[in-house]
Amino acid sequence: MKAEHINPFLRSLANTFSTMLGCEVERGELQMRSEQATPYPISGVIGLSGKAVGTVVINLSEEVAIKAASAMLMTEISEINDDVVDAVGE
Numbered sequence: 001m002k003a004e005h006i007n008p009f010l011r012s013l014a015n016t017f018s019t020m021l022g023c024e025v026e027r028g029e030l031q032m033r034s035e036q037a038t039p040y041p042i043s044g045v046i047g048l049s050g051k052a053v054g055t056v057v058i059n060l061s062e063e064v065a066i067k068a069a070s071a072m073l074m075t076e077i078s079e080i081n082d083d084v085v086d087a088v089g090e
Contacts, residue, residue, distance in 0.1 A: 002052075005048075005051075005052040006056070009046070009056055009058075010027065013025060013058065017068075020071065020072055021067075021068055021071045021072065022071070038057065038059045039059060040059045040060055040061045040062070040064075041061075041062055041080075042059070042060045042061070042062060042064075042065040042080070042084070042085075042088055043057050043058065043059045043060070043088070044057070044058040044060075044088045044089055045057050045058075046058070058088075060088060062080055065080065065084050065087075065088050066078070066079070066080065066084055068087060068088070069083055069084040069086075069087035069088070072087050072090070073087060
C-alpha cells in the first residue's frame with residue numbers, strides 16, 4: 001500500500017469530521033487486512049479502480065456511527081437504524 005493512495009482518504013475523513021461533526025479524528029495505526037473480520041460492527045466501503053484497485057473500509061464503533069449520524073442529520077439518534085447506515089455510507 002502506498003501513502004499516495006491512502007492519504008487522500010485520511011485527509012478527507014479528517015476534513016469531514018472537522019467540518020460536519022465539529023470534532024477532530026485521531027489517527028491510529030493503518031492496517032491491511034486479508035481476513036473479513038472487522039473490529040467494529042459498522043463499515044463504510046469505498047471501491048477503487050484506476051491507478052489503484054481495491055477497497056478502503058472505514059470501520060466505526062456503534063457509538064461513533066450513531067454520534068456522527070446524529071450530528072450530520074441534526075437529530076438525536078439512539079440506536080443503529082437506516083439513517084445511521086446511510087450516513088456512514090456518505
